[in-house]
Amino acid sequence: MAELMEYSYLLDRADECDDPYMQLVYATSWAISVYYAYQRTWKPFNPILGETYEMSNHGGISFIAEQVSHHPPMRNSVDVYPVGRTRVSLKRDGVVFDLVPPPTKVNNLIFGRTWVDSPGEMIMTNLTTGDKAVLYFQPCGWFGAGRYEVDGYVYSAAEEPKILMTGNGMRQ
Numbered sequence: 647m648a649e650l651m652e653y654s655y656l657l658d659r660a661d662e663c664d665d666p667y668m669q670l671v672y673a674t675s676w677a678i679s680v681y682y683a684y685q686r687t688w689k690p691f692n693p694i695l696g697e698t699y700e701m702s703n704h705g706g707i708s709f710i711a712e713q714v715s716h717h718p719p720m721r722n723s724v725d726v727y728p729v730g731r732t733r734v735s736l737k738r739d740g741v742v743f744d745l746v747p748p749p750t751k752v753n754n755l756i757f758g759r760t761w762v763d764s765p766g767e768m769i770m771t772n773l774t775t776g777d778k779a780v781l782y783f784q785p786c787g788w789f790g791a792g793r794y795e796v797d798g799y800v801y802s803a804a805e806e807p808k809i810l811m812t813g814n815g816m817r818q
Contacts, residue, residue, distance in 0.1 A: 654676065654705050661736040661737055661739075673743045677745050677768065699712075723751060725750075728747050742772075746771075763793065765786070768796075777803050781796050781811060783795070798810075
Protein backbone atom coordinates (compact mmCIF):
# COMPACT_ATOMS: atom_id res chain seq x y z
CA MET A 647 0.00 0.00 0.00
CA ALA A 648 2.80 2.45 0.82
CA GLU A 649 4.14 2.19 -2.73
CA LEU A 650 0.99 3.94 -3.95
CA MET A 651 2.35 7.20 -2.55
CA GLU A 652 5.92 6.91 -3.89
CA TYR A 653 5.06 9.05 -6.92
CA SER A 654 2.35 11.17 -5.31
CA TYR A 655 3.85 14.28 -6.93
CA LEU A 656 2.03 13.17 -10.10
CA LEU A 657 -1.26 13.85 -8.32
CA ASP A 658 0.07 17.29 -7.37
CA ARG A 659 0.80 17.93 -11.05
CA ALA A 660 -2.71 16.78 -11.97
CA ASP A 661 -4.10 19.20 -9.40
CA GLU A 662 -2.07 22.10 -10.84
CA CYS A 663 -3.13 21.32 -14.43
CA ASP A 664 -5.99 23.17 -16.14
CA ASP A 665 -6.37 20.70 -19.05
CA PRO A 666 -8.74 17.89 -17.99
CA TYR A 667 -7.10 15.42 -20.39
CA MET A 668 -3.64 16.11 -18.96
CA GLN A 669 -5.11 15.74 -15.48
CA LEU A 670 -6.09 12.21 -16.52
CA VAL A 671 -2.60 11.57 -17.92
CA TYR A 672 -0.98 12.57 -14.61
CA ALA A 673 -3.51 10.73 -12.43
CA THR A 674 -3.27 7.59 -14.57
CA SER A 675 0.53 7.77 -14.54
CA TRP A 676 0.35 7.85 -10.74
CA ALA A 677 -1.87 4.74 -10.78
CA ILE A 678 0.57 2.93 -13.08
CA SER A 679 3.55 3.88 -10.93
CA VAL A 680 2.75 1.23 -8.32
CA TYR A 681 3.57 -1.42 -10.92
CA TYR A 682 7.19 -0.19 -10.91
CA ALA A 683 7.49 -1.96 -7.53
CA TYR A 684 6.82 -5.27 -9.34
CA GLN A 685 10.49 -5.48 -10.27
CA ARG A 686 11.26 -6.09 -6.58
CA THR A 687 10.17 -9.69 -6.60
CA TRP A 688 12.18 -11.19 -3.78
CA LYS A 689 10.22 -12.92 -1.08
CA PRO A 690 7.98 -10.35 0.67
CA PHE A 691 8.51 -8.68 4.01
CA ASN A 692 6.69 -10.95 6.46
CA PRO A 693 6.09 -9.11 9.74
CA ILE A 694 5.07 -10.76 12.98
CA LEU A 695 1.63 -10.04 14.43
CA GLY A 696 1.44 -6.52 15.85
CA GLU A 697 4.51 -5.28 13.99
CA THR A 698 4.11 -1.90 12.29
CA TYR A 699 5.52 -0.32 9.16
CA GLU A 700 5.84 3.46 8.98
CA MET A 701 6.71 5.65 6.01
CA SER A 702 7.16 9.39 5.61
CA ASN A 703 8.14 10.74 2.23
CA HIS A 704 9.42 14.10 1.05
CA GLY A 705 5.92 15.19 0.02
CA GLY A 706 4.67 15.29 3.59
CA ILE A 707 2.73 12.03 3.35
CA SER A 708 2.75 9.66 6.30
CA PHE A 709 1.66 6.03 6.17
CA ILE A 710 1.39 3.50 8.97
CA ALA A 711 0.32 -0.14 8.74
CA GLU A 712 0.05 -2.92 11.29
CA GLN A 713 0.16 -6.68 10.73
CA VAL A 714 -3.16 -7.90 12.17
CA SER A 715 -3.34 -11.45 10.79
CA HIS A 716 -1.09 -14.01 9.19
CA HIS A 717 -2.06 -16.36 6.38
CA PRO A 718 0.96 -17.98 4.71
CA PRO A 719 0.62 -18.82 1.00
CA MET A 720 -0.64 -22.32 0.29
CA ARG A 721 -0.03 -22.24 -3.47
CA ASN A 722 2.85 -21.21 -5.67
CA SER A 723 0.78 -18.47 -7.33
CA VAL A 724 -1.99 -16.05 -6.41
CA ASP A 725 -4.59 -14.44 -8.67
CA VAL A 726 -5.90 -11.07 -7.52
CA TYR A 727 -9.15 -9.72 -8.93
CA PRO A 728 -9.84 -6.21 -7.59
CA VAL A 729 -13.49 -5.81 -6.67
CA GLY A 730 -13.40 -2.39 -5.02
CA ARG A 731 -12.73 1.03 -6.40
CA THR A 732 -10.05 3.57 -5.60
CA ARG A 733 -11.23 7.16 -5.61
CA VAL A 734 -8.85 10.11 -5.71
CA SER A 735 -9.95 13.72 -5.21
CA LEU A 736 -7.88 16.69 -6.30
CA LYS A 737 -7.73 19.52 -3.78
CA ARG A 738 -7.96 22.60 -5.98
CA ASP A 739 -11.15 21.97 -7.97
CA GLY A 740 -12.53 18.86 -6.25
CA VAL A 741 -12.12 16.73 -9.38
CA VAL A 742 -12.74 13.06 -8.50
CA PHE A 743 -11.09 10.13 -10.31
CA ASP A 744 -12.31 6.53 -10.10
CA LEU A 745 -9.72 3.78 -10.68
CA VAL A 746 -10.44 0.20 -11.73
CA PRO A 747 -7.10 -1.68 -11.87
CA PRO A 748 -6.37 -4.78 -13.96
CA PRO A 749 -6.26 -8.26 -12.44
CA THR A 750 -2.85 -9.38 -11.19
CA LYS A 751 -1.14 -12.75 -10.91
CA VAL A 752 1.89 -13.33 -8.70
CA ASN A 753 3.84 -16.41 -9.77
CA ASN A 754 6.40 -18.58 -7.90
CA LEU A 755 5.56 -17.44 -4.39
CA ILE A 756 7.07 -20.47 -2.68
CA PHE A 757 9.80 -21.63 -5.04
CA GLY A 758 11.40 -20.30 -8.20
CA ARG A 759 11.97 -16.69 -9.22
CA THR A 760 8.89 -14.67 -8.29
CA TRP A 761 7.35 -12.60 -11.08
CA VAL A 762 4.19 -10.57 -11.47
CA ASP A 763 1.87 -10.08 -14.42
CA SER A 764 -1.18 -7.78 -14.72
CA PRO A 765 -2.77 -8.43 -18.10
CA GLY A 766 -5.94 -6.53 -18.85
CA GLU A 767 -7.53 -3.10 -18.67
CA MET A 768 -7.00 -0.30 -16.22
CA ILE A 769 -9.69 2.38 -16.35
CA MET A 770 -9.34 5.79 -14.71
CA THR A 771 -12.52 7.85 -15.00
CA ASN A 772 -12.88 11.55 -14.23
CA LEU A 773 -16.24 11.46 -12.46
CA THR A 774 -16.52 15.24 -12.75
CA THR A 775 -16.25 15.45 -16.57
CA GLY A 776 -16.91 11.86 -17.74
CA ASP A 777 -13.54 11.73 -19.51
CA LYS A 778 -11.55 8.53 -19.00
CA ALA A 779 -8.24 6.80 -19.63
CA VAL A 780 -8.37 3.19 -20.76
CA LEU A 781 -5.03 1.41 -20.69
CA TYR A 782 -4.30 -2.17 -21.66
CA PHE A 783 -1.51 -4.03 -19.86
CA GLN A 784 -0.03 -6.55 -22.29
CA PRO A 785 0.15 -10.14 -21.00
CA CYS A 786 3.59 -11.58 -20.40
CA GLY A 787 4.75 -13.78 -23.25
CA TRP A 788 7.49 -16.36 -23.54
CA PHE A 789 10.70 -15.37 -21.75
CA GLY A 790 9.04 -12.19 -20.45
CA ALA A 791 8.22 -10.67 -23.84
CA GLY A 792 5.70 -7.83 -23.53
CA ARG A 793 5.75 -7.81 -19.74
CA TYR A 794 4.89 -4.37 -18.29
CA GLU A 795 4.00 -2.90 -21.71
CA VAL A 796 1.04 -0.53 -21.46
CA ASP A 797 -0.97 1.07 -24.28
CA GLY A 798 -4.15 3.09 -24.35
CA TYR A 799 -5.87 6.41 -24.75
CA VAL A 800 -7.40 9.24 -22.82
CA TYR A 801 -10.95 9.63 -24.13
CA SER A 802 -13.35 12.54 -23.92
CA ALA A 803 -16.77 11.98 -22.38
CA ALA A 804 -17.99 11.60 -25.99
CA GLU A 805 -15.60 8.59 -26.40
CA GLU A 806 -13.24 10.50 -28.73
CA PRO A 807 -9.56 9.53 -28.32
CA LYS A 808 -7.59 12.61 -27.22
CA ILE A 809 -4.15 11.48 -25.99
CA LEU A 810 -2.20 8.28 -26.70
CA MET A 811 -0.48 6.79 -23.64
CA THR A 812 2.10 4.06 -24.25
CA GLY A 813 5.17 2.78 -22.50
CA ASN A 814 6.75 0.28 -20.18
CA GLY A 815 5.91 0.30 -16.49
CA MET A 816 9.47 -0.64 -15.56
CA ARG A 817 11.09 2.46 -17.03
CA GLN A 818 11.02 5.70 -15.12
